[in-house]
Amino acid sequence: MTSVVPFHNVAKSGAIVVGSGLAGLTAACQLISHDIPVHLLERSAKPGGNSIKASSGINGAPTKYQPVSDDSFYSDTVASAGKAMSSMTTQREKLISTLTNKSSASISWLVDTKGVDLSKVAQLGGHTHPRTHRGVGQNPPGFAIISTLLKSLKESPLFHLRTACTVTKVLQTGGRVTGVEFTYPDGGKEEIHGPVIFAAGGFAGDAEGMLATYRPDLAGYPSTNDPRPGMQTLLTAVGGQLIDMDMVQVHPTGFIDPEKPLLPLKFLAAEVIRGEGGILLMNGKRFVNELDTREKVTNAIVTMPSNSTYPRQWSVQVVLDEGVYNAAKSHIDFYIWKGLIRKSKIADLDTNALGSIQQYAAVAAGEVPDPFGRAFFANWKLTDPTPQSVVYVGNVTPVLHFTMGGVVINEKSEVLREGEEKIEGLWAAGEITGGVHGGNRLGGSSLLECVVFGRIAGDQCAEYIQKSKPQ
Ligand SMILES: Cc1cc2nc3c(=O)[nH]c(=O)nc-3n(C[C@H](O)[C@H](O)[C@H](O)COP(=O)(O)OP(=O)(O)OC[C@H]3O[C@@H](n4cnc5c(N)ncnc54)[C@H](O)[C@@H]3O)c2cc1C
Incomplete structure (x- = not known):
């Protein structure tokens, strides 16, 4: 069974977001803030991904809870990235400065615009200052952030969430991404057309698949991640490049x-x-x-x-x-x-x-x-x-716990082909991307990357849709 939603029914007014973790929900919020309808596709029966399990917090500096001038977030991130910084140095530096420079605005967006409590600050390993935020209440930060964003999204008539459907292919026409194909557990298949933000997470729960391919030495280790396959291959199929996959x-x-x-x-x-x-x-x-x-x-x-x-x-x-x-x-x-x-x-x-x-x-x-x-x-x-x-x-x-590697993006969250050319109509954010953390992610920087690059992806995709609307 294949039913096709025509391109013009979606693309002129809406965007497709794949994955309902923090990166996907953030991108969806941002799209809706620009009055763009969102079709969010999620393979699990329940939204939230690994993001909902996040337990330590999200980094930001400076913030109203961490007001001390803190210029070392960038240098801590570079130090933690380690030897990986010696390749694609300029591109990595741009990603890291985007991550750290936008951290303050990201915390303020979550706290002041969305109403998440992040008033407690702790220092995690590898950080030279306390800058990891969580709330004072009972709820761990991942749950607090995801439930707040989901609640606000569900209040919008522009938000359309489909769970229990797995995206299996990215559709491309003339080099431009035009939608995705997805399947239901009963084998039913559909296409939905429009520009795409991919936020399908990492592959630390893909022990038999991508982990076995890229890090056979880690075979047999237990994992904190939900067992599910990595999705980077769907993006390489349309020209995306991979980086740091063994990290x-x-x-x-x-x-x-x-x-x-x-x-x-x-x-x-x-x-x-x-x-x-x-x-x-x-x-x-x-x-x-x-x-x-x-x-x-x-x-x-x-x-x-x-x-x-x-x-x-x-x-x-x-x-x-x-x-x-x-x-x-x-x-x-x-x-x-x-x-x-x-x-x-x-x-x-x-x-x-x-x-x-x-x-x-x-x-x-x-x-x-x-x-x-x-x-x-x-x-x-x-x-x-x-x-x-x-x-x-x-x-x-x-x-x-976390896969640093993934698809190559630039500081606009655009997915890049070889030669740093962007793939039109396609953005990615969150753990599916690579390059932001190099060889080692600092604790608290993954939730941050979801918010920073999810917001950028939402803004960029909204602009793309608005520009392609007939005047
Ligand atoms: C236990 C735990 C604690 C953590 N604590 C912290 C912390 O305190 N601070 C921090 O910064 N980071 C933390 N992390 C890491 C962080 O939570 C993740 O890296 C981050 O949340 C990833 O977000 P994401 O949106 O990229 O992916 P996810 O949250 O994993 O979401 C991806 C979503 O995409 C869906 N999906 C996948 N493939 C498809 C497909 N083909 N079609 C449709 N949907 C698909 C998945 O089902 C999932 O819901 C923690 C991770 C774990 C596991």
């Missing part, structure tokens, strides 16, 4: 559920736990600056022997005191409720733990320097640890 972020801390320790889909142990002062122990000993980049923390873990081959996992403990617990209470209470963190005493941990925690308490109190170079201890309050001191403990292991 996969392994997050150092996914929870090992004591009830289902070998389940490959893991719950993320949010970076905010370490950001608020928590530490990592292996055999009761600290082994790394917990606020170092994810890559460095992960490398410090995986160079040690693993304790399971499928999934490939290591046994690390994340340990917090009451101060950290109180600062991240909404997160930790949720993890306790899920059985992923337990309230305990230092005496119940590995025999090395007491000495390690005593040393960390002295470091946090400024009595001695940290042997691992950690300089930020946030809300760690325990000054005199004893075997009876209360701690909160969970078992964690590295997990596949």
